[in-house]
Amino acid sequence: MSSDFIHTEENGIKYLVHPKGSIFEGIKIRENPDDAFKNAIKRGMKNPDDWMYMYSEKNKDYFKNYYTRAYISYPQVDLKERIKRLNKIRDAR
Secondary structure (H helix, E strand, C coil): CCCCCCCEEEEEEEECCCCCCCCCCCCCCECHHHHHHHHHHHHHCCHHEEEEEEEEEEEEEEEEEEECEEEEEEECCCCCHHHHHHHHHHHHH
């Protein structure tokens, strides 16, 4: 069993993925959790100091409240932003 993360990228977001054989196998974590917080705040997160970033799944970032242990999620990219990114990639070619 290896403890090395697998580096991957989806929709312009870089992730670390737990390797095969890990009890957390397949769970994606953003390489830069600050980006997850910036995105969540942009989408309405209140009191970010009360939350910890946990993981990402199905184009959502999941956070856990320090005090209540409740989870909340925020979409990573809305359709408008996804189109902008695709256009940037196309224009760069």
